[in-house]
Amino acid sequence: xxxxxxxxxxxxxxxxxxxIRGGSPYGAGVFSGDGSREPSEKELELAxxxxxxxxxxxxxxxxxxxxxPLKPQTHLLKLPNFPIYPRISTHRCSFSPISCxxxxxxSKDTTNSKIVVPGAAPSLSEEKEPPAAPAEGSRRKDAxxxxxxxxxxxxxxxxxxxxxxxxxMFAIAALMALGTAIDQGEKPEYYFQKYPEDNPxxxxxxxxxxxxxxxxxxxxxxxxxxxxxxxxASLMACTYTTQIxxxxxxxxxxxxxxxNTIKKLEYSDSLPKAxxxxxxxxxxGAGYEVFLKGPSLYAFKGLAGRFxxxxxxxxxxxxxxxxxxxxxxxxxxxxxxxxxxNFVMGDVLGPxxxxxxxxxxxxxxxxxxxxxxxxxxxxxxxxxxxxxxxFDIDGKEVMRKTISVNDPLRYxxxxxxxxxxxxxxxxxxxxxEGPFNLAVAPLTVNGDKKLYGSFLPIGNADSTNVxxxxxxxxxxxxxxxxxxxxxxxxxxxxxxxxxIEIDGTKIEIVDAIGSSGLDMKTDPGVPIVYAGFGAxxxxxCISYLSHTQIWALQDGTTVVVGxxxxxxxxxxxxxxxxxxxxVPEINQPSDVICx
Amino acid sequence: MIFSxxxxxxxxxxxxxxxxxxxxxxxxxxxxxxxxxxxxxxKGMIATFLCLTGLLITRWIYSGHFPLSDLYExxxxxxxxxxxxxxxxxxxxxxxxxxxxxxxxxxFTQGFATSGLLNEIHKPTILVPALQSEWLIMxxxxxxxxxxxxxxxxxxxxxxxxxxxxxxxxxxxxNNLLKLNESFSFGEIQYKNERNNIFQKNSFFSDNNxxxxxxxxxxxxxxxxxxxxxxxFLTIGxxxxxxxxxxxxGSYWSWDPKETWAFITWIVFAIYLHIRTKKxxxxxxxAIVATLGFLIxxxxxxxxxxxxxxxxxxxxxxxxxx
Numbered sequence: 001x002x003x004x005x006x007x008x009x010x011x012x013x014x015x016x017x018x019x020i021r022g023g024s025p026y027g028a029g030v031f032s033g034d035g036s037r038e039p040s041e042k043e044l045e046l047a048x049x050x051x052x053x054x055x056x057x058x059x060x061x062x063x064x065x066x067x068x069p070l071k072p073q074t075h076l077l078k079l080p081n082f083p084i085y086p087r088i089s090t091h092r093c094s095f096s097p098i099s100c101x102x103x104x105x106x107s108k109d110t111t112n113s114k115i116v117v118p119g120a121a122p123s124l125s126e127e128k129e130p131p132a133a134p135a136e137g138s139r140r141k142d143a144x145x146x147x148x149x150x151x152x153x154x155x156x157x158x159x160x161x162x163x164x165x166x167x168x169m170f171a172i173a174a175l176m177a178l179g180t181a182i183d184q185g186e187k188p189e190y191y192f193q194k195y196p197e198d199n200p201x202x203x204x205x206x207x208x209x210x211x212x213x214x215x216x217x218x219x220x221x222x223x224x225x226x227x228x229x230x231x232x233a234s235l236m237a238c239t240y241t242t243q244i245x246x247x248x249x250x251x252x253x254x255x256x257x258x259x260n261t262i263k264k265l266e267y268s269d270s271l272p273k274a275x276x277x278x279x280x281x282x283x284x285g286a287g288y289e290v291f292l293k294g295p296s297l298y299a300f301k302g303l304a305g306r307f308x309x310x311x312x313x314x315x316x317x318x319x320x321x322x323x324x325x326x327x328x329x330x331x332x333x334x335x336x337x338x339x340x341x342n343f344v345m346g347d348v349l350g351p352x353x354x355x356x357x358x359x360x361x362x363x364x365x366x367x368x369x370x371x372x373x374x375x376x377x378x379x380x381x382x383x384x385x386x387x388x389x390x391f392d393i394d395g396k397e398v399m400r401k402t403i404s405v406n407d408p409l410r411y412x413x414x415x416x417x418x419x420x421x422x423x424x425x426x427x428x429x430x431x432x433e434g435p436f437n438l439a440v441a442p443l444t445v446n447g448d449k450k451l452y453g454s455f456l457p458i459g460n461a462d463s464t465n466v467x468x469x470x471x472x473x474x475x476x477x478x479x480x481x482x483x484x485x486x487x488x489x490x491x492x493x494x495x496x497x498x499x500i501e502i503d504g505t506k507i508e509i510v511d512a513i514g515s516s517g518l519d520m521k522t523d524p525g526v527p528i529v530y531a532g533f534g535a536x537x538x539x540x541c542i543s544y545l546s547h548t549q550i551w552a553l554q555d556g557t558t559v560v561v562g563x564x565x566x567x568x569x570x571x572x573x574x575x576x577x578x579x580x581x582x583v584p585e586i587n588q589p590s591d592v593i594c595x
Numbered sequence: 596m597i598f599s600x601x602x603x604x605x606x607x608x609x610x611x612x613x614x615x616x617x618x619x620x621x622x623x624x625x626x627x628x629x630x631x632x633x634x635x636x637x638k639g640m641i642a643t644f645l646c647l648t649g650l651l652i653t654r655w656i657y658s659g660h661f662p663l664s665d666l667y668e669x670x671x672x673x674x675x676x677x678x679x680x681x682x683x684x685x686x687x688x689x690x691x692x693x694x695x696x697x698x699x700x701x702x703f704t705q706g707f708a709t710s711g712l713l714n715e716i717h718k719p720t721i722l723v724p725a726l727q728s729e730w731l732i733m734x735x736x737x738x739x740x741x742x743x744x745x746x747x748x749x750x751x752x753x754x755x756x757x758x759x760x761x762x763x764x765x766x767x768x769x770n771n772l773l774k775l776n777e778s779f780s781f782g783e784i785q786y787k788n789e790r791n792n793i794f795q796k797n798s799f800f801s802d803n804n805x806x807x808x809x810x811x812x813x814x815x816x817x818x819x820x821x822x823x824x825x826x827x828f829l830t831i832g833x834x835x836x837x838x839x840x841x842x843x844x845g846s847y848w849s850w851d852p853k854e855t856w857a858f859i860t861w862i863v864f865a866i867y868l869h870i871r872t873k874k875x876x877x878x879x880x881x882a883i884v885a886t887l888g889f890l891i892x893x894x895x896x897x898x899x900x901x902x903x904x905x906x907x908x909x910x911x912x913x914x915x916x917x
Contacts (some may be wrong), residue, residue: 162869162872165869166866166870169865169866169869170866172862173859173862176855176856176859177855177856177859179850180852180855184850219850323848332845332846381723381724382724383724383727384724404724405724405843406724406725406727406728406730406842406843408842408845415845417843417845419844419845519844519845520845521845523846526847529847530838533834533837533838536834537830537831537834540826540827540830541827541831544823544827567823568820569816570813570816570817
């Protein structure tokens, strides 16, 4: 038998002798006489206080937690026999961590510990009765199922552990940092050279570590992906075990009927000569949802701020699944196509994973009609465009579009992006003959700074010491020509029809032919990922909201107001003061609406 | 020509105003009773804000594109964000603790930007094709705004750590173990019994500790609020960057160093927010994580650009002085 007395913690109400009441420092009680006397206001308050008392709950928690779940035991708590007690199970706020712990270990339900209320409240004990007998019977019959269930609960609670999740996040961050520090995707010889075994970094980190752990392709290595999967599992477990019960708890609310309880809230105030209806109107004007029942009022705002973290987790899971689909089910490829040539999509696109299945669109032929570039006045490249035509398998043109950077072409799930450009050939007239196409090769390519060159041999092209005219191009605007000794000869623009005489040869630059750098991909995971992105942005913004709850009670002509909030703790008193300032003061006693 | 001179003037004005404001702050620190400098320093900060806005708008008009294409411009934008964060609470009529931090951050970032360390001349440059998109405005401005907010919040946490550990250091020096226990457990009781009015009624702790603990709690709270705001901006910035990358380059995530480090920053601040959900881990622990976040933001913003590789190479520069 477990006695949990309240002592004198009820405070001043304990000593009031103006009415006959039950209850003592041992606990609440009522003088029911022959059973017909109803509990008085004071007795109810005392009982409520005992139910709310932290001593009661903490010692209850201790006993429940020290219970051996396999031993059938009945613990009796001496509680007064009032029908208001079902409300303990619905009580939230400061006990939410405790009630959450209870609900997240539902294995306790299969045990035989229960709260039995003795005496004259059979209805209450009846509703707690069922766990006693059937649990034992079902345990004997269904031992296998219970073991699986218990294992699932254990795994879930292990995964939903917050320090574990934080550790996983740290691990992922550290692995990613390492992935940027170590050059990715190089040949093994590179790592042999850079991380030699005879001179290891930090005394042990050599190429063996990198290649065995897969750090050379960190972002697709088993270590990294495994940690990501673990984090995903933790996200799911946490949402299921911790966040959803917290939402259920946050949505329950009840009126507070005692002015003292209201005064104990973290912010409280009392308005003499005010009416609770006015307060309700002012609050709903301030954006609260107001509930008014008799003399008591409850208002809340920002409940979405409690749901939003669940949305954040779900959005993250959506993004992770979309990313997985992309990694396993997409196609990508890139190609540099000189102006005037074409290619078939299926030849360029390569699969990325086991879920990649080609579609009918892969038979489409892409033809590069024209490649052109725009320039700033200073001569730098401002934009490059490719005019593309798509032909289906029968040779019919199905689409035509000019693409440029940031403006791709989309056709039946395949997207073609303009990402790069190059120069493929120069067309020249030599001594009036031609046009000849000279191949152009890249000399240096450094991001946006490129240099291409071509060479026109003069004399015997097969001799070992070939001399000729060199041509350099930075872009399609102009060609710089050098003579056989390498001396600068002149600059010509293509299509200018202006020939240049170099060492007796007359050269006219007809055209500089560019080639278009195209990237292609199909990505079925993109809609999922975009949906996840949108959800994440939205839910992150919403979780900034603070869940504010306000209770009020009309106590005669005074309105007692109290409230609390979960995030915006410092601005809350100011906001409350501003709201309360707007409640009108009632001066005539006849204006007061009671009840 | 007129635009560049205008730019020069505005830069110099804002720089000097901020220096004056900082000096005024220092004076108020030394002489507590002077209220007037506080007010004029606020006006000075508003003038700085207007100057920086003018500077950015001038650059925008002159170069034809939103002023966020290279490192110099992003630094100016960062100092603009700091001054914005500084004056917003001023207009809400609420005195806050951010003033010293934001004002000094403004001057430091702008000073660095205008110094000779970035060796390109600060003329507006043209935009390469890949940056010619509306997404530039959304993505980069969100990222810089988030960096500003997160830096402020982390600096508040650093301040909190400094004060907490100085508290312990001085208490232990005075050889009064009871006092040490009080100042430590005081903070914990305070966090646990936040809703309980008992602590306010029982004043058996000395006044000095009480005010310090109040201050620490305020710092903690403000750090939390500012960091969660910055976290929202960071999320939006990273995600808009991913969508832009998908439109421009065909892949929403390509493990580019800058992208990866932005993600690492996001994770570290997510850890900070998760630590704050548990009441008994609050306080010093979350502040340590926020300090780590401060360093990581600088690596993400600045350090990656030093490498000059990857798709984000527009922000790269070389550290030779002119």
